[in-house]
Amino acid sequence: MLSVVPRPVTVRVPAKVNLHLGVGLPRRDGYHELTTVFQALSLSDTISVVPADELSITVTGDSAREVPVDGTNLAWRAAELMARIAGREPAVAITIAKGIPVAGGMAGGSADAAGTLVALARMWHLEIGRDKMRDLAAELGSDVPFSLRGGTALGTGRGEKLTTVLSRGEYHWVLAVAKEGLSTPEVFRELDHLRENYSSADDTGTYTESPDELLQALASGDPRRVADLLHNDMQPAALSMRPALRRTLRAGVDAGALAGIISGSGPTCAFLCTDSDAAVTTAAELSGAGVCRAVRTATGPVAGARLIDGSL
């Protein structure tokens, strides 16, 4: 008898950078109120699922060894959640091809969770509307709804409430990937600590309700205007935990970028460039500066979690 090898369902999911990240006070539930502008970048993870006897995760790519393959992997939790919704066992083998830096402030784990939700909805032929998918994503993590949606969006609440932002043109980025990651909750704690112990708001950021100037700059499509308005309240906390990142930020601007910012909770440094040529020359020069583990170029905005053609 011929045995039929099941075809995998494959989904590509982008990394994110926060063009603006305003952090408010901690809430009762331990999360911080945020106002953030996300942009999805062409750097991505690829998630494939096939039916199997039991749930398993395999990770490939340079940083595979840094990623857990048990129930602490966000993709595992996404599979269990989707199985519960479908009323079945999470009997799937998940393969994650890692292109997004691990613990880099670029929503790598969130991307894998979003990708798993989309892949399993297709593989199990589940009719789940956009709103329900968004709610499932938010249950898994604050960044997961954006990984699902992509593009450019304003995030409020703990970052999970999204509205679309009008953005013109393509933005060219250079990313300096650090040797070692930072833990997101630890960076939030460091920010609270800095705010409790130092009164100067200049050092620890000011939470703004709506980054209107940035939204206007994005609508204009002028990278110079956008570069002037990049802002991250978490940056002082990440720099306090990793002072060497100051050198990385300086090196990117010296190499030709318009501006540099720490991505989310860090430690990846994201540099906005005028165009693709400038990004290539900036990346080459930054690679030689010895201030990071790896240098990548990326463009944004791109779409969120998408099935790859040929998937079932």
Ligand SMILES: C[C@](O)(CO)[C@H](O)COP(=O)(O)OP(=O)(O)OC[C@H]1O[C@@H](n2ccc(N)nc2=O)[C@H](O)[C@@H]1O
């Ligand atoms: C820093 C950002 O990447 C900016 O987009 C996100 O806020 C982090 O999102 P995430 O990694 O999906 O975070 P979650 O998995 O939801 O939460 C991890 C931990 O980060 C802290 N956290 C996260 C989001 C938020 N608005 N406030 C927080 O204080 C909490 O300690 C939480 O327990």
Ligand SMILES: Nc1ncnc2c1ncn2[C@@H]1O[C@H](COP(=O)(O)OP(=O)(O)OP(=O)(O)O)[C@@H](O)[C@H]1O
């Ligand atoms: N699928 C996954 N990919 C990478 N790390 C994962 C994954 N699932 C769980 N983790 C764990 O989560 C930690 C944070 O990894 P992740 O790459 O999601 O961080 P991040 O990109 O900084 O997150 P964010 O930007 O959403 O705050 C890692 O150190 C790792 O132990």
